[in-house]
Amino acid sequence: MKQKRFFLSEQEIPNKWYNIQVDMPNKPEPMLDPVTRKPVTVDDLSQIFCRECSKQELNFTDRWIEIPEEVQEMYKFYRSTPLVRAYGLEKALGTKSHIYFKNESVSPVGSHKLNSALAQAWYCKNEGITNVTTETGAGQWGTALSYAAQLFGMNAAVYQVKVSYEQKPYRRSMMQVFGAQVTPSPSMSTRAGKNILTNDPNNMGSLGTAISEAVELARMTPEKCKYTLGSTMSHVSLHQTVIGLEAEKQMEMAGEYPDEIIACFGGGSNFSGIAFPFMRHNFSGKTNTLFFAAEPTSCPKITRGIMAYDYGDVAGYTPLIKMYTLGHNFMPANIHAGGLRYHGAGSVVSQLAADGFMKGIDINQIEAFDAGTLFARTEGIVPAPESCHAIAATIQRAKHWDEAGESKVLLFNLTGHGLIDMASYDQYLQGNLVNYSISQQDIDNFTKDL
Amino acid sequence: MKQKRFFLSEQEIPNKWYNIQVDMPNKPEPMLDPVTRKPVTVDDLSQIFCRECSKQELNFTDRWIEIPEEVQEMYKFYRSTPLVRAYGLEKALGTKSHIYFKNESVSPVGSHKLNSALAQAWYCKNEGITNVTTETGAGQWGTALSYAAQLFGMNAAVYQVKVSYEQKPYRRSMMQVFGAQVTPSPSMSTRAGKNILTNDPNNMGSLGTAISEAVELARMTPEKCKYTLGSTMSHVSLHQTVIGLEAEKQMEMAGEYPDEIIACFGGGSNFSGIAFPFMRHNFSGKTNTLFFAAEPTSCPKITRGIMAYDYGDVAGYTPLIKMYTLGHNFMPANIHAGGLRYHGAGSVVSQLAADGFMKGIDINQIEAFDAGTLFARTEGIVPAPESCHAIAATIQRAKHWDEAGESKVLLFNLTGHGLIDMASYDQYLQGNLVNYSISQQDIDNFTKDL
Numbered sequence: 001m002k003q004k005r006f007f008l009s010e011q012e013i014p015n016k017w018y019n020i021q022v023d024m025p026n027k028p029e030p031m032l033d034p035v036t037r038k039p040v041t042v043d044d045l046s047q048i049f050c051r052e053c054s055k056q057e058l059n060f061t062d063r064w065i066e067i068p069e070e071v072q073e074m075y076k077f078y079r080s081t082p083l084v085r086a087y088g089l090e091k092a093l094g095t096k097s098h099i100y101f102k103n104e105s106v107s108p109v110g111s112h113k114l115n116s117a118l119a120q121a122w123y124c125k126n127e128g129i130t131n132v133t134t135e136t137g138a139g140q141w142g143t144a145l146s147y148a149a150q151l152f153g154m155n156a157a158v159y160q161v162k163v164s165y166e167q168k169p170y171r172r173s174m175m176q177v178f179g180a181q182v183t184p185s186p187s188m189s190t191r192a193g194k195n196i197l198t199n200d201p202n203n204m205g206s207l208g209t210a211i212s213e214a215v216e217l218a219r220m221t222p223e224k225c226k227y228t229l230g231s232t233m234s235h236v237s238l239h240q241t242v243i244g245l246e247a248e249k250q251m252e253m254a255g256e257y258p259d260e261i262i263a264c265f266g267g268g269s270n271f272s273g274i275a276f277p278f279m280r281h282n283f284s285g286k287t288n289t290l291f292f293a294a295e296p297t298s299c300p301k302i303t304r305g306i307m308a309y310d311y312g313d314v315a316g317y318t319p320l321i322k323m324y325t326l327g328h329n330f331m332p333a334n335i336h337a338g339g340l341r342y343h344g345a346g347s348v349v350s351q352l353a354a355d356g357f358m359k360g361i362d363i364n365q366i367e368a369f370d371a372g373t374l375f376a377r378t379e380g381i382v383p384a385p386e387s388c389h390a391i392a393a394t395i396q397r398a399k400h401w402d403e404a405g406e407s408k409v410l411l412f413n414l415t416g417h418g419l420i421d422m423a424s425y426d427q428y429l430q431g432n433l434v435n436y437s438i439s440q441q442d443i444d445n446f447t448k449d450l
Numbered sequence: 451m452k453q454k455r456f457f458l459s460e461q462e463i464p465n466k467w468y469n470i471q472v473d474m475p476n477k478p479e480p481m482l483d484p485v486t487r488k489p490v491t492v493d494d495l496s497q498i499f500c501r502e503c504s505k506q507e508l509n510f511t512d513r514w515i516e517i518p519e520e521v522q523e524m525y526k527f528y529r530s531t532p533l534v535r536a537y538g539l540e541k542a543l544g545t546k547s548h549i550y551f552k553n554e555s556v557s558p559v560g561s562h563k564l565n566s567a568l569a570q571a572w573y574c575k576n577e578g579i580t581n582v583t584t585e586t587g588a589g590q591w592g593t594a595l596s597y598a599a600q601l602f603g604m605n606a607a608v609y610q611v612k613v614s615y616e617q618k619p620y621r622r623s624m625m626q627v628f629g630a631q632v633t634p635s636p637s638m639s640t641r642a643g644k645n646i647l648t649n650d651p652n653n654m655g656s657l658g659t660a661i662s663e664a665v666e667l668a669r670m671t672p673e674k675c676k677y678t679l680g681s682t683m684s685h686v687s688l689h690q691t692v693i694g695l696e697a698e699k700q701m702e703m704a705g706e707y708p709d710e711i712i713a714c715f716g717g718g719s720n721f722s723g724i725a726f727p728f729m730r731h732n733f734s735g736k737t738n739t740l741f742f743a744a745e746p747t748s749c750p751k752i753t754r755g756i757m758a759y760d761y762g763d764v765a766g767y768t769p770l771i772k773m774y775t776l777g778h779n780f781m782p783a784n785i786h787a788g789g790l791r792y793h794g795a796g797s798v799v800s801q802l803a804a805d806g807f808m809k810g811i812d813i814n815q816i817e818a819f820d821a822g823t824l825f826a827r828t829e830g831i832v833p834a835p836e837s838c839h840a841i842a843a844t845i846q847r848a849k850h851w852d853e854a855g856e857s858k859v860l861l862f863n864l865t866g867h868g869l870i871d872m873a874s875y876d877q878y879l880q881g882n883l884v885n886y887s888i889s890q891q892d893i894d895n896f897t898k899d900l
Binding site for chain 2: 110
């Protein structure tokens with residue numbers, strides 16, 4: 001019998017994260033202070049983020065960063081996550097390629113987000129912070145932070161994008177089980193939220209808006225409360241590299257090396273996590289792996305956005321970031337993959353895309369659920385709507401190589417399970433889902449002032 | 451750092467199940483045909499169940515039964531499941547005891563039920579069956595069968611207890627994602643269902659009723675369609691022994707042996723699964739492990755039922771089984787632990803209870819959710835309401851030993867996660883849950899004709 005799943009022993013779990021900022025050939029443009037327009041410093045970032053994360057964000061010198069022992073201890077709750085050979089999916093596709101996935105859905109909170117939440121919560125705790133706040137889309141990040149805060153004895157306040165809050169009520173319950181306070185965003189609890197609701201009382205929110213609210217809350221009492229972010233930033237990508245570092249060892253156990261690595265793309269955290277450790281071998285010329293970011297057709301910043309300085313949020317509280325963006329006022333369609341409804345791509349990933357180290361594949365909503373349902377029926381795991389995009393892109397790639405008569409080794413990241421999102425599968429099974437795209441005119445419009 | 455989780459390699463996953471019927475000192479009384487009242491034969495059982503399961507049911511001679519290679523292959527999708535040291539829970543309790551749990555929630559369908567569903571589906575397939583049917587309470591068994599049927603290319607029809615169907619809509623969606631046809635029970639699609647609805651149009655169903663409906667459906671076309679059961683029967687317990695066989699090896703890796711083993715108890719499948727492989731060492735006098743079945747206070751058949759011949763279902767279609775029962779007409783309160791709402795305990799487990807090898811602990815609904823929430827906050831896994839009972843009983847035992855000034859090794863089975871049941875946690879967090887108990891008069895009443 002062929003081996004299906006590959007695990008590392010607890011001793012083999014990485015004890016360092018990989019900092020790609022040291023190795024990437026062209027560094028990202030500096031983030032700029034939204035008021036002074038000068039490059040931000042660690043001190044600037046520390047107004048919002050905890051100090052250690054602020055330092056990691058601007059660290060271009062240390063290739064390997066030690067994972068705090070307390071975080072390593074917590075990683076053992078669910079790591080190593082399995083690397084799985086998708087024999088069932090391969091068979092259903094009739095593909096000659098070998099498909100592997102890294103199953104991050106086995107984390108207690110159901111997604112890869114915990115990898116960074118544990119780190120951020122621990123650093124906050126270590127710096128004497130008592131309260132953490134954040135935004136969440138689909139709820140995966142909010143759940144992860146709620147649990148991590150609970151573990152380290154802190155309070156968590158989560159702003160959940162209103163459309164997700166309503167589509168996915170179980171997510172709210174889960175955050176509350178972990179002890180968090182959850183508020184639908186836009187809310188009346190912040191100036192940013194109030195402004196939006198005044199203009200548009202039925203506004204269903206976006207990640208950009210929820211970020212503004214959380215940042216505003218953190219700024220009210222900066223000595224006690226810090227903002228945490230689940231994606232986009234370099235320090236978040238750093239923490240997620242534990243995924244790819246594990247996968248590298250596990251692929252070795254499987255006796256193969258990936259020709260292509262595919263991940264869904266919202267702000268870039270899971271993509272970075274699985275891709276960066278492998279990408280470093282491309283930098284050194286050792287390998288020539290292809291990297292694909294699977295984006296929703298309705299929110300295609302890598303595929304169709306422009307590279308420009310833009311805000312990370314709607315209200316303009318965050319630093320200006322040079323990145324692929326659809327404009328910070330862009331309001332994505334209400335697709336079920338709430339975690340992919342973000343306008344920007346983060347500075348590091350954007351630079352890597354600009355330099356040709358990765359590219360985007362855009363996936364329609366129905367194609368994503370087609371792929372997710374096939375995956376559930378063949379591999380037994382109901383994937384999160386976000387992860388469905390990675391599966392759909394992987395299927396595209398497998399078909400591409402079959403048509404070319406070639407067999408490749410494909411690795412994708414299964415970021416999370418969809419058990420909290422069954423309502424979206426209901427919609428799909430009932431034929432009620434629609435595809436959304438975005439016109440060039442809309443893109444031009446949202447990006448014209450950048 | 452101390453090791454938290456213990457895994458077996460794929461080579462170490464058991465390739466045989468343990469058949470306790472060979473070793474138990476007193477065999478269970480024979481099951482009787484509901485019409486002739488004679489002991490049932492393999493031929494009789496094969497009217498409803500597939501032939502191989504019918505044989506296993508009455509097998510008192512083979513201690514070890516080979517797991518079919520195809521089923522072993524599928525076990526590798528999620529097995530071995532982790533054995534976990536609950537350091538977080540121990541710390542929160544301040545207990546001196548060591549608490550371990552076997553985490554069956556990592557199965558693709560979220561519970562231990564898949565262990566038997568894969569076996570039953572494969573045997574059916576192997577015998578040329580094209581359709582399988584079953585009942586489900588909380589939905590865990592129905593989901594497992596739906597997925598297993600899908601894997602082996604069969605159709606599945608699931609009768610879901612109406613109260614669960616309404617309380618847990620995501621379960622229905624999940625079964626449908628796996629391709630099953632799901633009907634709330636009682637339904638108008640069977641004679642048994644119609645009879646009940648005629649008398650009581652608002653009847654919210656029970657496992658006993660749903661079983662009647664599924665059995666009736668299977669009997670309509672016995673050559674093409676077989677009934678499958680997720681608990682109670684000896685062949686189901688047999689398949690579940692993979693849990694305890696793994697746990698035995700994993701406890702050895704941890705360097706400890708359990709003094710007490712605790713599992714929640716509906717029909718007995720997960721209890722048997724974790725307990726039987728360890729209990730065999732009690733039979734031989736090598737060990738003196740204590741075994742506890744954690745039951746809801748509202749459905750306490752082991753704790754307060756009578757040992758008598760009774761039907762497994764409401765309509766009286768199943769064989770008569772000598773077991774601890776609350777009477778087949780007993781209608782349990784609508785607690786959220788739908789999988790524990792069953793009136794009977796199965797013949798083998800009942801005999802073992804009568805012989806003093808195990809005992810019941812009854813747990814109130816609110817105590818169960820208190821325990822589950824503490825577990826979620828300390829170990830990160832939101833447990834199924836059923837599993838919450840095992841956690842609450844484990845906490846009781848840890849406190850008992852702390853009061854006695856002793857430290858014990860406690861092992862419980864975490865049967866499933868509660869991510870599909872977040873609505874029940876909502877009720878709990880809002881303070882809307884109530885405890886249910888049952889009066890002696892009610893028990894006397896429901897069991898008086900047995």
